Amino acid sequence: MGRLTDIWTITRWEVKKSFNMMSREVLPFAIVLFILLVAVTGFAAQTGMHLQDGMYRVGVDDPEVASLIASDARFTVYQEDQFTLFDNRNSFDLIIVHGLLYPGQTDRAKAAQKTLERDYAKYVNSVYNQEADLFAAYPLWIDVQTVKSELSFLSTQAGQYVQAAPSRAAPVPQGEISAIPTPSSSLDFTKEELRQELIKTGSKNTQISRYTEVLASDSTMGSFKTPSQLSPPLPFDSIILVFVFIFPLYFTSQFFMMSIMNERIERKGEVLLSTPVASSSIILGKMIPYFAGMVAICIALTLYVRAPLIIILPLIPVIIFFLANALLIGMLSRSFKELSFISIFFSTVATSYLFFPSIFANVHVISLISPLTLIVLSIQGNPWTITDYLYSTSLFWLTGAVLFYIGMKNFKEERLFSEKPLLPRIREFLSEIISRKHPFISVFLLTGFSIPFVFMVQLMSLTLFFNLPMPYSLVLLLIFAALVEECAKGVGIYVLYAQDPAFFTWKNMLAACAATAIGFLVAEKLLLFITLAQITESVFGSILFLSLGVLWMPLLLHFAGVLIVACSLKFWGRKGLVIGLVLATAVHCLYNLYFILGWIG
Amino acid sequence: MKARHLSIIARKEFRGLFNERTILLAVLLQLFIALFSSFLMVGLTSMYDPSSLSKYSRYKYNIAYAGNDSALLGYLESSPDINSPRDFRVYRMDLSTAVAALKERKLSAVVYVPDTSPAADEPVKITLYTLTNDLQSAIVDVKLKDVFLKYEKDLRQVRGSRLSEQPVPVRIPKTTGGGDFYEFVYGLLIPLLVFMPAIIASALVIDLITEEYQHETLETLISTPITFSEMVWGKVLACELLVPIQAGAWLLLLMVNGIAIENAGLILLQVVVSSLILILLGALTALHYRERTAAQFIFSTALVVVILFVLALPSNPLNLLTRLAVGTAGPEQWIVLGATGVIVIVLGYLTQKYAERVGKSHHTG
Structure with a gap:
């Protein structure tokens, strides 16, 4: 009860503080700017955009x-x-x-x-849409009916073409044939209705309207089109969603970031820390107004574009993820410029992570790793299941929770007001969550919880290297994936070593390495199990679980990798980290090449 | 104002950027965006012009034809032109069976044709069944559209006597491919990427100025021989210097990617001058608010207003970047540059006056 009151008090403070600042100085200017914005938008709509003039x-x-x-x-x-x-x-x-x-x-x-x-x-x-005899000018109308079908995950896994092999005879459907009523030969609209629509679509800039139609379909003609209006279905609708939903979220999370940063400037937050309120309550209290604001913005946007309200559900983990990152960035950066650059960097990466898979909405199951895909589906009127929801949002929930935990553990004087460079600060932040009493369990958990991040980074790299020509992309991907995994495993060991080099006896070192390797393996398989639950009945799933018998192979690999890093730390001190990581990555790559691709031997 | 004082401040800011390794983040960011935008290019290009997708596939698509006979069947079965192979393998099928097969992806599309005669008063309404929103059906649709257009032309000829007016004829030969990426790369990507450093620099100048206020380092700085306005101009200088470096790096990256850019020097000149407008606006906002949250909020809103306004003007600096890059900019570029320069001078004067006033109040108060 007392905790709730604490949180509530902090929330009220936060709202009052930011409202005070806003109303005095900013609000008048903001209103002026808003009016200007409306005016300029009107002006731009009238004269058009002149970016490509005279090309x-x-x-x-x-x-x-x-x-x-x-x-x-x-x-x-x-x-x-x-x-x-x-x-x-x-x-x-x-x-x-x-x-x-x-x-x-x-x-x-x-x-x-x-x-x-x-x-x-x-x-x-x-010219034609002015003709008195409209159907002489437009003699052909196409009624486009779309049929939903999902690409089978397995066939692409096996690298097969989706379509049936070429054959002389007509394809025979395997499943049930539901009777399709014979389409009527008449249009459902009068000539004048169609003419109005033709004039309207003709005057529109189709390049812009194609994107806006995704959000607000204002065509009265429904599925009727003339052949030249037959734009193919757009698999890239989602880019507009990024702009509409993600940017306001990013913008609002900036305020939270600044609020955290402001507590650290000139030790202003000392007062807050000296109160008997727990740090987790302070963080929650400070966060709630921004969280509420972001949800409100999302609801307003949803209502504005007349989308179903259910799209708020997949947005909530995204909001939490943004806020968790804002908290840590606000706690980590030493100066405003560092804050700006880190947050620009983070937002670019996060936005592209959200964006790229949703391009493939409806095409491939992989698109579900982005919550935006669920939004695309909802707007199209397609239902999604709880499993889909878990699948696409679990990484966001998990990473958000881990980041918040790190933030809460470190929300205290010696961390907030230190002026150390970024990397040592990150190390300190991590060492805070390693318990002195149970170092091995801590390392196990730390490595385990790094898996969602590893997955995110690896999925990201998949798209980035996708651009390069074939052999390079595969090789780079292998090396990069190995490096990311080795880094994730190395973090725990490094933090342990940096905390207390004397702790690193051979026995302790081996135990820590084992804890890391097991933690990595368990979490990796667990997350794969959760996220790929959709296809566990498939061949893919059975390989995953039948392979439990040969799990000692990857375990050995993880152990070897982390041991290399630990040894180089022991021999060369902190400078050994880079050498260790490079060596471990090399070993990891060789293993992958040997077992996955069978290149050697 | 002494040049030495300006360079002291600018160097201090650069040292800060290097010490914090923020500059490293900026470089990483640039690389990341470069990689990502080349991925995006495939996506966005197909958004601009999905017909470019059809080049990627030399696959024959199975489609079903249901309903009554028409000239359309012949068009579907023949190849689009003499040199290229047929696009479709057409099966005469019953509509319900065909749609069921489509759902199982054994077909790419189903066409149903009614028994309306070509010369009838009412239009011919064809029903087309395709798969929802996927890459492959995008390609099939592009190919089908060509066939439908041919059929429409036929029907129009049959009904031609009923038309009262014919459009001015322009015969356009079939495009030979290429040119798909052009408008996107030169008309959108280049101006945006080259101008991004200006936006980053203007956000940076706000950080640099508000930092002095909020960290209360201002008093120490002004107690040195450096005046307040010199300090402001030193920060503006530091941010301004970043712009050609970053924009130049973009141009280099694009050129390495095989995108020929003409007039790279003139592009940099335009960016450097017009970025000063944003940086000075940022400096003014920062001087007014002295607090980062408020300043950044107001500035980014103002930025949207300014950029939207500028884009709505003909021959604006961003448009000029496009024209310079494709090599169609004429002497009007110097007029634009001049106008931009005038705005810069006005803003510079305002900044100087404002900084002097703030500086005086600091010395007296």
């Missing part, structure tokens, strides 16, 4: 065509007679003589031609 040069002999092309600001149009045009062909990207387009050969010319093609199609549309 291409076009020469035309016909004034009618010239005015047609000049309506797109991307083109600078020159009107000359045909001889001048042909003589100066190289100074134009495209020339149009007697209604025939002569393309240039450069990349710019090719891009110009594509743009012109789209513009011309739009123009033709604008």
